Amino acid sequence: MLNMDEIQKRLISEVADLHKVPEGAYNIRSNGQSVGRQSTENITITPREDGKGLTITIKAGTKNESVHIPVVISQTGIKEVVYNDFYIGEDADVTIVAGCGIDNCGSQDSQHDGIHTFHVGKNASVKYVEKHYGSGNGAGKRILNPVTEVFQEEGSHVEMEMVQIKGVDDTNRTTNAKLAENASLIVRERLMTHDDQKAYSTYLVNLDGEGASADVVSRSVARDTSYQKFDAKLVGNAPCKGHTECDSIIMDSGRILAVPALEANDTDAALVHEAAIGKIAGDQIIKLMTLGLTEQEAEEQIINGFLK
Amino acid sequence: MLELKNISFNVNEDGKDKEIIRDISLKIEDDRLVVITGPNGGGKSTLAKIIAGIEKPDRGSIILNGEDITELSITERANKGIGFAFQQPVRFKGIQVFDLIKLATGTDITMTDACNYLSAVGLCARDYIDREVNSSLSGGELKRIEIATVLAKGSNLSIFDEPEAGIDLWSFQNLIEVFQGIRRRIRTGSVIIISHQERILDIADEIVVIKNGKVGAHGPKDEILPTLNGTTDAMKECRMSGSYKGDETC
Numbered sequence: 001m002l003n004m005d006e007i008q009k010r011l012i013s014e015v016a017d018l019h020k021v022p023e024g025a026y027n028i029r030s031n032g033q034s035v036g037r038q039s040t041e042n043i044t045i046t047p048r049e050d051g052k053g054l055t056i057t058i059k060a061g062t063k064n065e066s067v068h069i070p071v072v073i074s075q076t077g078i079k080e081v082v083y084n085d086f087y088i089g090e091d092a093d094v095t096i097v098a099g100c101g102i103d104n105c106g107s108q109d110s111q112h113d114g115i116h117t118f119h120v121g122k123n124a125s126v127k128y129v130e131k132h133y134g135s136g137n138g139a140g141k142r143i144l145n146p147v148t149e150v151f152q153e154e155g156s157h158v159e160m161e162m163v164q165i166k167g168v169d170d171t172n173r174t175t176n177a178k179l180a181e182n183a184s185l186i187v188r189e190r191l192m193t194h195d196d197q198k199a200y201s202t203y204l205v206n207l208d209g210e211g212a213s214a215d216v217v218s219r220s221v222a223r224d225t226s227y228q229k230f231d232a233k234l235v236g237n238a239p240c241k242g243h244t245e246c247d248s249i250i251m252d253s254g255r256i257l258a259v260p261a262l263e264a265n266d267t268d269a270a271l272v273h274e275a276a277i278g279k280i281a282g283d284q285i286i287k288l289m290t291l292g293l294t295e296q297e298a299e300e301q302i303i304n305g306f307l308k
Numbered sequence: 309m310l311e312l313k314n315i316s317f318n319v320n321e322d323g324k325d326k327e328i329i330r331d332i333s334l335k336i337e338d339d340r341l342v343v344i345t346g347p348n349g350g351g352k353s354t355l356a357k358i359i360a361g362i363e364k365p366d367r368g369s370i371i372l373n374g375e376d377i378t379e380l381s382i383t384e385r386a387n388k389g390i391g392f393a394f395q396q397p398v399r400f401k402g403i404q405v406f407d408l409i410k411l412a413t414g415t416d417i418t419m420t421d422a423c424n425y426l427s428a429v430g431l432c433a434r435d436y437i438d439r440e441v442n443s444s445l446s447g448g449e450l451k452r453i454e455i456a457t458v459l460a461k462g463s464n465l466s467i468f469d470e471p472e473a474g475i476d477l478w479s480f481q482n483l484i485e486v487f488q489g490i491r492r493r494i495r496t497g498s499v500i501i502i503s504h505q506e507r508i509l510d511i512a513d514e515i516v517v518i519k520n521g522k523v524g525a526h527g528p529k530d531e532i533l534p535t536l537n538g539t540t541d542a543m544k545e546c547r548m549s550g551s552y553k554g555d556e557t558c
Contacts, residue, residue, distance in 0.1 A: 219402075247401070286362055287398040289382040290391065291412045291461055301411060305403030 011101030076106020134167025222254030236269025391463030
């Protein structure tokens with residue numbers, strides 16, 4: 001394994017499910033530096049000229065390969081902005097696993113802002129998994145502000161799984177996508193905030209080409225005194241289909257603002273939004289209690305299922 | 309054995325107390341399948357919820373195997389061996405059928421174990437085990453999954469609140485077989501079914517009639533059932549299924 005301490009290894013396993021060096025292409029960034037990098041025949045990872053990130057190039061036709069680019073921060077006070085540009089060739093079919101884990105036991109804030117840009121070639125298919133995780137009990141905050149820009153060419157397919165379940169104090173996540181003819185985008189966001197955390201999640205999806213489709217679904221739970229804002233806007237500029245949904249559970253004194261928005265600039269744009277916020281239904285808790293669970297265990301099971 | 313002593317339960321309607329259960333006393337012996345029947349609004353479901361701890365009685369006590377459980381929570385009663393199948397099963401976003409059955413057993417069961425419970429209620433297990441217990445399931449499917457959770461829990465006292473509601477006629481025969489199977493297995497426990505259905509009444513050892521919040525009649529099936537013929541929805545059901553023979557059998 002790479003030269004990392006136990007905290008760093010734990011963070012890597014939380015955000016990328018990695019317990020050893022991954023197969024395929026990877027770059028592991030730890031405390032502001034690359035501690036391991038590997039390109040493959042079809043996937044090239046090179047540092048950007050300005051030194052502030054990576055350029056990842058995936059050859060046309062690459063099938064069933066993966067790229068792992070996890071980031072871990074275990075020193076307090078690190079603040080970094082990293083630009084990673086992905087160029088995915090035509091007809092490629094790849095999985096990209098990103099994610100960031102911060103352990104902050106110190107008094108200064110630790111912050112990672114990952115700016116990811118995806119250029120997805122014709123008929124290419126990408127599964128993108130991004131997990132965020134925070135731990136450590138220092139007074140310094142754990143802050144993550146990811147920006148994801150997606151440019152999809154004709155017939156391409158992108159599936160994004162964004163997960164942030166624990167420990168990140170402040171997050172301001174922005175995702176913008178532009179879809180050409182017959183391109184499709186699926187987003188599944190799962191978010192849980194606790195204590196006095198704040199999470200902002202903003203999506204702007206432009207459906208520019210005929211036959212483009214987007215399905216943006218967020219499930220979230222706000223506990224304690226945390227606050228979330230989900231702001232998803234779909235813009236239909238051609239005959240297209242779009243659906244956005246925000247389904248949230250609030251507990252304790254948690255607060256959520258859901259702002260789904262639709263803009264149709266073509267009479268054949270079919271756009272739908274749904275938003276629901278509420279506490280856990282009492283009869284759900286009662287049902288699980290009749291199976292022998294305590295009220296607290298029932299709540300945990302309901303939330304686990306909801307965010308699964 | 310379950311014993312209800314002088315149970316009363318009121319609800320507040322338009323600022324006035326309305327008595328739903330009026331001083332009910334009842335004994336359910338072990339190794340019995342007891343069907344509670346009676347007109348709608350008579351207090352049957354409320355009584356079932358009082359036994360499971362979902363509602364608290366205003367007066368009276370509930371004794372399970374010699375222990376007063378009146379003040380125990382739903383969870384504590386579940387852990388004492390009381391199982392409860394809801395008349396209107398609850399939906400859960402994200403929780404899969406397998407998860408729910410696993411929670412019901414309280415152990416780390418295998419897929420095969422879970423499938424056995426689904427097969428027992430007439431569901432083709434592989435089509436359902438990965439499904440979410442959400443609004444994609446029909447009322448009848450949910451109902452059978454609900455019954456499967458109570459089977460999986462393996463209770464000493466299982467209460468089924470109108471299990472036939474929302475189940476089509478074809479599935480209904482399976483349901484009768486499920487309850488006949490449960491009846492064969494009970495020895496140290498008992499089963500209570502709230503039902504209007506004559507074919508369910510027909511598999512009972514004892515029948516309790518609840519009317520206007522009181523016990524109208526309680527006795528062996530052979531004694532009570534003839535007095536009910538033509539008075540319950542059950543008879544309509546017999547005629548609809550074409551099995552009505554013009555007498556008390558169906």
